[in-house]
Amino acid sequence: MFRKFLLATAAAIAVATLAGCAASAPAASHAASAEQAVAAAAERLRLAMIDPTPAALAPLVADDLSYGHSGGRVDTKDSFIGDLVAGKSDFVTITITDQTIKVVGNSAIVRHTLTADTNDSGKPGKVQIKILGVWQQQGGQWKLLARQAVRVNT
Numbered sequence: 001m002f003r004k005f006l007l008a009t010a011a012a013i014a015v016a017t018l019a020g021c022a023a024s025a026p027a028a029s030h031a032a033s034a035e036q037a038v039a040a041a042a043e044r045l046r047l048a049m050i051d052p053t054p055a056a057l058a059p060l061v062a063d064d065l066s067y068g069h070s071g072g073r074v075d076t077k078d079s080f081i082g083d084l085v086a087g088k089s090d091f092v093t094i095t096i097t098d099q100t101i102k103v104v105g106n107s108a109i110v111r112h113t114l115t116a117d118t119n120d121s122g123k124p125g126k127v128q129i130k131i132l133g134v135w136q137q138q139g140g141q142w143k144l145l146a147r148q149a150v151r152v153n154t
Contacts, residue, residue: 034103038135041142042099042110049091052084061144062136068148070129092117106137107145113152128152 041060048056058081061067067075075083083089099112110133118125134146 031103034108035101038101038103038108038110038142039099041135041144042096042101042133045144046094046096049084050094052081054081054085057081057084059141059143062138065144066146067144068146070127070149070151087119088121090119090121092119108135108137108142109133110135114149 045057045060048060058077061077061080063077065075065077065080067080069075084091094114094116097113097115099110102109110131112131112133113128114131115128116126118127129149129151132148133144135142136145137143
């Protein structure tokens with residue numbers, strides 16, 4: 001009798017464990033899919049910042065964008081796009097390294113190092129900064145809601 005009870009308990013534990021693994025697999029798959037979608041949106045933004053047009057940039061940034069520069073200036077959606085299109089902020093190249101993405105509900109925390117050649121208002125330069133970006137899913141699309149840059153200590 002005890003042996004049957006032990007076998008039944010072991011079988012119940014095995015079934016519960018397998019059910020738990022099966023249930024967590026879709027959740028893990030969904031998280032990976034969301035991270036990939038955020039990474040793709042971040043890459044589209046990187047490319048749009050190099051070759052800026054309002055049509056390329058506008059769908060990638062939230063209307064309530066708060067875009068913090070490493071020097072302390074904060075842009076809105078309009079000033080961010082306007083400065084890129086006018087060449088006030090001119091990225092010749094942008095390389096992203098050490099990127100991490102953490103999706104939390106309909107938001108994502110993206111951190112990376114940005115290294116770039118710039119030509120702001122016609123003045124060549126180089127920049128290396130750490131970025132924290134907050135992306136939010138709006139209308140089925142990932143959009144940059146907030147961004148803060150800090151200078152790298154060398």
